[in-house]
Amino acid sequence: MTAPQISFEFFPPKNLEASFRLWDTVQVLAPLAPRFVSVTYGAGGTTRELTRDAVATLHKSSGLNVAAHLTCVQASREETLAIADSFALAGVTDIVALRGDPPQGAGHFTPHPGGFANSVELIQALAETGKFAIRVGAYPDIHPEAASAQADIDWLKAKLDAGADEALTQFFFEAETFFRFRDACAKAGIDKQITPGILPIENWKGARNFARRCGTHIPAWVEDAFDKATRDGREDLLATAICTELCSELIDGGVDKLHFYTLNRPELTRDVCHALGVTPRVALQNVA
Ligand code: FAD
Numbered sequence: 001m002t003a004p005q006i007s008f009e010f011f012p013p014k015n016l017e018a019s020f021r022l023w024d025t026v027q028v029l030a031p032l033a034p035r036f037v038s039v040t041y042g043a044g045g046t047t048r049e050l051t052r053d054a055v056a057t058l059h060k061s062s063g064l065n066v067a068a069h070l071t072c073v074q075a076s077r078e079e080t081l082a083i084a085d086s087f088a089l090a091g092v093t094d095i096v097a098l099r100g101d102p103p104q105g106a107g108h109f110t111p112h113p114g115g116f117a118n119s120v121e122l123i124q125a126l127a128e129t130g131k132f133a134i135r136v137g138a139y140p141d142i143h144p145e146a147a148s149a150q151a152d153i154d155w156l157k158a159k160l161d162a163g164a165d166e167a168l169t170q171f172f173f174e175a176e177t178f179f180r181f182r183d184a185c186a187k188a189g190i191d192k193q194i195t196p197g198i199l200p201i202e203n204w205k206g207a208r209n210f211a212r213r214c215g216t217h218i219p220a221w222v223e224d225a226f227d228k229a230t231r232d233g234r235e236d237l238l239a240t241a242i243c244t245e246l247c248s249e250l251i252d253g254g255v256d257k258l259h260f261y262t263l264n265r266p267e268l269t270r271d272v273c274h275a276l277g278v279t280p281r282v283a284l285q286n287v288a
Contacts (some may be wrong), residue, residue: 001248002275004247005257006032007195010264011040011060012050019263022054028266031280032273035257038067038096038135038168044074050084065100066092067135071100072122074113081125088131096135096168097159108145119160120155127163129283136160138167138194140181144215152187153181160192167192168259170197171213171223175249195233196250199261200268201239204230239268244275251276 013019014242026037041051055068070086074081084095099119102109116122117188119136126132134157139152146152155168166204172178178196185194201207204226211218221240229238247258258276273279 007035007259008037012054025264033281036065040070043101055092067094071095071098073100084163113240123162134164135166136164138169140172140177141216162227167194169197171197195257195259200243201243
């Protein structure tokens with residue numbers, strides 16, 4: 001099995017303790033030489049300044065290729081593009097461009113009166129600047145707001161045709177889900193990189209709630225296995241085994257890039273990467 005290329009998602013820290021946790025996460029995962037690391041943008045646009053500061057600091061001090069998430073939520077076009085410009089000024093030219101979700105409890109996405117109406121408009125505007133490499137979200141289990149599976153894929157094609165370079169998927173539990181999606185994308189004429197998003201399950205209850213919120217199908221065998229493992233206090237072992245197995249099946253099916261949702265907890269992601277043959281790359285001069 002050839003070791004895959006990997007990338008990691010972090011979220012911006014909200015306090016000093018969380019800042020240390022993020023830095024620890026970076027220290028543990030950076031030696032695995034990720035393609036890029038990305039920093040999320042809080043739902044409802046809530047972490048605008050934190051995301052900007054976190055990407056700038058990570059870019060300056062980690063030497064990693066950093067991608068900033070950016071959403072259309074609760075901001076005018078000018079404000080959104082000003083944030084993108086602030087990323088570019090800090091040397092960060094990779095953006096994960098999203099429509100975004102509204103603040104919790106606000107129901108459906110409603111565009112800001114002077115804002116981008118949807119992700120395609122945002123992608124077009126970012127692409128027109130010529131400054132950014134653009135990645136977008138994709139949904140192997142179908143986005144809850146999609147009219148149909150085909151409509152979801154047509155919309156993804158529109159996002160890629162608008163100037164995006166790569167799609168990162170929402171997490172899913174079975175490799176077959178990704179393979180079906182990849183085939184349907186190819187059939188729709190999508191020829192850009194589609195990278196599976198992988199969630200190492202640190203906390204089953206949290207992951208299950210998250211999956212339900214974003215429409216990710218939870219197979220019965222996963223529910224059963226975690227229920228038993230939780231009772232036996234062996235959640236960690238099961239999480240590592242399930243995640244490694246999923247990644248191995250994806251690699252066997254031709255996937256060469258994986259994007260890990262780390263939740264700023266690096267151990268499980270690191271263990272899975274090691275099991276897949278992604279090991280630390282230490283420069284000899286740093287060892288001598
Ligand atoms: P879109 O793909 O634009 O829309 C979602 C779906 O709705 C589409 O797949 C399509 O089926 C349908 N749709 C929407 N508009 C139209 C239209 N005009 N015509 C037809 N169909 C339409 N959220 C955050 O708040 N912050 C983050 O940092 C963040 N990071 C993420 C990273 C990744 C890799 C992924 C997959 C998701 C992330 N999210 C984040 C969640 C994301 O904001 C939500 O899933 C949101 O509901 C959709 O955003 P999107 O850009 O994928 O939307």
